Amino acid sequence: MNDVIVENLSKYFGKPPLTALDNISFEVGKGELFGLIGPDGAGKTTLFRILTTLLLPNSGKAIVNGSDIVKDYKAIRKKVGYMPGKFSLYQDLSVEENLHFFATIFDTTIAANYKLIEDIYKHIEPFKKRRAGALSGGMKQKLALCCALIHRPEVLFLDEPTTGVDSVSRKEFWEMLKRLKQEGITILVSTPYMDEANLCERIALIQDGEIMSIDTPQNITATYPYSLFAIKSTNMSQLLTDLRQYDPINSVFSFGEYHHISFKDEKNDTDTTLAYLQNLGHTALECHPISANIEDCFIHQMSTK
Amino acid sequence: MKQFYSFVRKEFYHVFRDNKTLLMLFGLPITQIVLFGFALSNEIKNSNIVICDYANDQASHEIIDRIAVSRNFDIKKMILSEDEIEATFKEGDVKLVLVFPNNLNQTLIHSKTAQIQIIADATDPNTASTLTAYIQAILNSYQADMGGANKPAVQIIPEIRMLYNPELKGATNFVPGVMALVLFLICVLMTSVSIVKEKETGTMEILLVSPMNPLTIIIAKATPYFVLSLINLTVILLMSIFLLDMPLNGSLALLYLVSSIFILCALAAGLLISNSTDSQQAAMLISLMGMLLPIMLFTGFLFPLENMPMPLQIFANIVPSKWYYIIVKSIMIKGLGIMPILKETLILTGMTLFLLLVSLKKFKIRLA
Amino acid sequence: MSNTNIVIATKKLTKQFGDFTAVDAITFEVYQGEIFGFLGANGAGKTTAMRMLCGLSKPTSGEATIAGFDIYKETERIKTKIGYMSQKFSLYEDLTIIENINFFGGIYGLPKAALKTRTEQLIHRLGLEAEANKLVGDLPLGWKQKLAFSVAILHEPSIVFLDEPTGGVDPITRRQFWDLIYQAAESGITIFVTTHYMDEAEYCNRVSMMVDGVIAALDTPTNLKKQFNAQTMDEVFHELARGAKRKSD
Structure with missing residues (x-):
């Protein structure tokens, strides 16, 4: 029992x-x-x-x-x-x-x-x-x-x-x-x-x-519904503002050194996004896929509630 | 039982490690008693006395001679009529007027008893009562000398009039009042603050979650303060008797018994306060503001209850210290036993039981 | 960000309690508009140092100027130039939002007209128009913290001291809070912040790490990670705190 x-x-x-x-x-x-x-x-x-x-x-x-x-x-x-x-x-x-x-x-x-x-x-x-x-x-x-x-x-x-x-x-x-x-x-x-x-x-x-x-922490993070990417540039604060205004982006949240982003559609078009950001003057851009952590899941569940 | 013992020991640690608590516990009663002690002076010398001697005979002259040689009195003047008394007092420096009736000597010889009048300015009650006592001592010694071996004793009955303060509230009346005040306030304050402190620091949560019976918690919490209050009572009593010359004419055991009931009553009141508040400041405020004023007003040691409007007199009946005050006066000054004060004691016991029951019933076994 | 305007400068600033040296000769500078992370383990001396910088506690020795004012002689001037907010004390729960703003604007001597416009801006920025007349006690914690921060910078101080401002706040509000910090920093206010969230250390321009009363490291997050050969600020923190002696008392 x-x-x-x-x-x-x-x-x-x-x-x-x-x-x-x-x-x-x-x-x-x-x-x-x-x-x-x-x-x-x-x-x-x-x-x-x-x-x-x-x-x-x-x-x-x-x-x-x-x-x-x-x-x-x-x-x-x-x-x-x-x-x-x-x-x-x-x-x-x-x-x-x-x-x-x-x-x-x-x-x-x-x-x-x-x-x-x-x-x-x-x-x-x-x-x-x-x-x-x-x-x-x-x-x-x-x-x-x-x-x-x-x-x-x-x-x-x-x-x-x-x-x-x-x-x-x-x-x-x-x-x-x-x-x-x-x-x-x-x-x-x-x-x-x-x-x-x-x-x-x-x-x-x-x-x-x-x-x-x-659930177990592993199962909870595994059910995160989007593909997640970590992105950074030299001006993180500006990057945050710019990503928020970029239409294909579903969510963007800062996580320490990186911002975590997810896209509205399945294509997850990071290349276009990077090009768009470069146009806005961002330098040293870096973007790679990551798996979600508990905080990502918490934020996601909070915002979809 | 081990739980209980451990809890009590912990409470004592709290008390003895906190200087503020110790100061409140022992400093307050001592300063109170000393303060009231300073309001008293032990012996009054060279007080102005005025004499109205209608008798003007052997007896009155002998008594006047004795007064004249006493270091306590200076005879300021002789007056011819009682009509002058009021004016005499208004001059301000006269404390006492003595009136000998006509034919004092004759009356004493024939009927063995006579009356003389002592009129005192009782605006300062302590002085008035002390001076009256001096006169009585002089009268007593005169009587004793008059009596002698084969002559039958004579008796002079002084008729005392206290001007301006007929109640004659004096030191002996203050001390039982201070005892009631200090004991009650400190018990209420200590108990309520110590319980609320556990709520504030969050330790109450752990205590409640423990298997310890809430009733045991309360009793264990109250025990140290009960013991400390008895010690406090002893300190107050010792100081009143040896410093302030309070008499202790009745039974000490009875005094302690009744005081224990009174202390329990205060502990229960403290418990009740602690139930209805969550912060130490609030507990302190309620204990002080809520208790100090009623006790000062309605115990009867500062303001005569008889002079109050009826509703207030009725209200005074629910103030425990009123009853305790009557009891202490009866035991210490009048030297009475339990029977004459049975009513007061029963009322006090009833109040204590009632408060204990309510506070135990209201004690929360959970939060909020 | 201009590196030329120094708003906090300390030189061998020390605070002793009896024979215990809580803060041991710390020397550092903070620049205008900078977000300065002030990190350290419990008991490393952060709170003591911060109290001295706010003019609440007199140093035992050393020098410091805050917004150009000396921390020995000009503490009252300093207080008009700084804002302060902590997790514990923020606002009066039994006053409404507007009443709190008016009160704090009043004690900093804001003129009526300025107070009125700034109040409106503040309410608008936080999106609290509908709640303006609600008691602060009825607001969710996250909103309280955001409001408290906005009130702390209402008088446009040179520096705002934030003592664990985001403790216990939900992850979304925590990020909104940092948005406010960025905005304030961009308007030229220097941010001096302590936190136990190591990801927040990354948001700072520069981070100092206090260990046993001394500043054991001070640099940008990137450089610190490089210096300690670490992937995250958490690792840097562990690397430094592990050597602490005071940990065990």
Whole structure:
């Protein structure tokens, strides 16, 4: 049986009601690393709060680790680990005191599950006497993960664990998650960083409270309906403007060093396009076909919704 | 139980690692008590007294002599008629007027008891009550000397009139009021802020998701503040007794018992506030603004409740500190036991139970 | 882009907190109309450096001029010449769009007539005509960020400081946001921006990488990639941040 089953879940806030989650359904298998990819305000936090029994849905149902989130909320609270988006440890307690406190309120000891957190904890152990408030962002995040894991949860919910964290620490964090997955823990992680999608086994792209698509990252990128090209010139800003005004172009978006473009018809006439751009004075033009990434897909699904 | 213990210890860490909390917890009561202490002066010397001696006999002369040698009083002048009293006080530097009735000596010899009148300027209530007490001491010593071994004791009953402030609100009345104020405010503030702080930092989310029973969370949260409030009470009591000469005529155990109920009442109020707000500032504002004014106004230690319009007097009945104030005065000053204050104690207990029930019922086991 | 007009110049700018040197003698220049990416790992000293440049924090030693004004003596003059926007603080949620614009225009002392025309331009540019009288709190995040940026440059500052302006914003809005940045840069406003999105580093004219309080590298994205023999800015970042000592504290 799947570890997380969500059926037609909806949640509204306020008056007049604003839809935070609109009829969401998905399942996450036991031991799966599942990513919820979407910008702020997409409904990721609301969904996690409902699944961790912190909020009640307006309609629909959800089962987490075999227990109903409304009726059996007490059972769920024993079995899930939750790391909220905001740094949620006691800043005035030391690393050690925080860990000890969370171990006790989850009715366990640090020793009992030390093996599970050892890999992560050893990074912060040298600073165990330091107050949590004085740790750097990356360290805080590791401590928070340790605290969320200390009772060896069946299902782990990580709400934007990498937001505001630099790219190096982010990579480290994902490596830790991979190791946890090997321990058989089901992990649901939300992130606004599209490039992290590839690190998950399956992902849901979420926007405005709706799941736009749900599949493995490979399958999602494979279903991108257009041929995609990367293009660059010496004046990228002008290139963007010119491509937007060029009729055969279906879409153009900047992606770092390149702009990604797709064409309205199947011919994908790059040669004519390059000639057109050259006429406009662009130099050092370069264009080659690429395969779509998750961000391309996200943009495509957002604009066709 | 281990969860509970661990939680309580964590709360103590929070308190002892935050200087602001410590300052509020112990600095506030100490400064309050010291401030009120300065409003008092222990001994008043050379106060101007005016005497109207209708008796002009042996008894009145002996008493006047004793007053004259006392370092507390300077006899400013003798007046002939009570009609001059008002004018005398208006001169400003006279604190007390003593009126001896006609035939004082005769009355004392025949009926063993007589009345003299003490009229005090009570605009400064502390001074007025202290000076009256001095006069009473002089009268007492005179009585004792008059009594002697074989003569039957005589009794002079002073008829005291407090001009301008008949309530005679003095130090002994202030201290129980300050106790009520400080205990209630600090408990409400501490409890509400500490819970709301967990909401603000997001730790409440983790606590709620943990298997810990929400009821345990609340009790564990309140326990440290209960203990700290009892320590606070002890500090206040020690200071009032040794610094401000407050009497403690009744049972200390009873005082602590009733104070515990009062503290619980405040904790419950704090809990209730924390349920309805999400920011520390709001909690602080509600606690201070919402509590300070009613307590100051309706406890009865600053403004006499009897002089208030009826609706306000009725409203005062729902202010817990009003009842606590009556109880503390009864125990500390009057030295009464539980029976005479049973009604007040029961009302306070009822309020506490009600607040506790409501706050527990309203405590959210989920967010929002 | 003119390379002659220097709008930010620092010389050995240093900030110490106790015995901890948050920013260690950084020296660099930023030119007018440039999009300057200010990158670094968490705790590398970016925020501290940025606070000094905005005149919010006094340096321990070193020199710097912002828009020609000295950061020790002329912080008030500096503040009239800069705009600031961060992911956290943007606009008042309980005021309408128009009210926010009027407020910020007011505190920068814009004359009434100028404020009126600029407000109209701004609303038009962002396509917010229908929403002008709505509360900012009711807008989607992406719109808020775009609006916040437009308000930050309402008084036509020489430099605008953007602290992670696109954090958590959806990919389309993120790109629209960068369109606004380009427009502002073309009108001569210098953009000083921090970000955790490495693709955005590519959009900058030049990028500085802070490591352990010092500027470890500063060049155009192309040159940096060449220098570190990397395919993407992400790789450059990793190459540099890996050597950081402060990472572990």
